[in-house]
Amino acid sequence: MAEKQIIATDKAPAAIGTYSQAVKVDNTVYLSGQIxxxxxxxxxxxxxxxxxxxxxxxxxxxxxxxxGGSLADIVKLNIFLTDLSHFATVNEIMSRYFSQPYPARAAIGVKELPKASLVEMDGIMVL
Structure with missing residues (x-):
């Protein structure tokens, strides 16, 4: 059975529910949603x-x-937006943090997010 490691850092918001900031299994890291x-x-x-x-x-x-990685190791990124008209802004800002080859990505319009956030992202990273 694969070993599971819970990832926690005080450099990101503390988990405010029944979840971990990330979970590493072998060389794959599953990132929880960040607002x-x-x-x-x-x-x-x-x-x-x-x-x-x-x-x-x-x-x-x-x-x-x-x-143990960086944004460059993200292979799948999910972006949740309460207003899809902001998508061009997401692309512009994302280009400051990522370079080619870009991760696979989904952008999903949702009714609302925790704490009235306008955006949330989660992802999968392979080290």
């Missing part, structure tokens, strides 16, 4: 969509690094 909470305060960064996207990528970066 734009500032780790030190556990409060939303702001109501500004672009600032929320940046904070989510910063949170994901911290969890990837705590797992």
């Amino acid at each position: 734009p909470l500032v780790p030190s305060t556990m409060e939303m960064i702001s109501d500004d969509f672009a600032e929320q996207v940046v904070q989510v990528f910063e949170n994901m970066t911290a969890v990837c690094e705590a797992s």
Whole structure:
């Protein structure tokens, strides 16, 4: 049976429910959803969509690094948006954090997200 390792870092928001920030199984890391909470305060960064996207990528970066990898190791990224008209902004900000080859990705419009967040992301990383 594969060994399971729970990933936790104080450089990303603490888990606020019955989940872990990430779970590593062999060389695969399953990243839980990140919303734009500032780790030190556990409060939303702001109501500004672009600032929320940046904070989510910063949170994901911290969890990837705590797992022994980086955003470049993400092979599948899921993006949840409460307003799909913001997708161009997501692409522009994502281009600051990722370079080719890009991960596989889904962008999903949802009615609402925790703490009235405008964006949430999760992913799968292979080390």
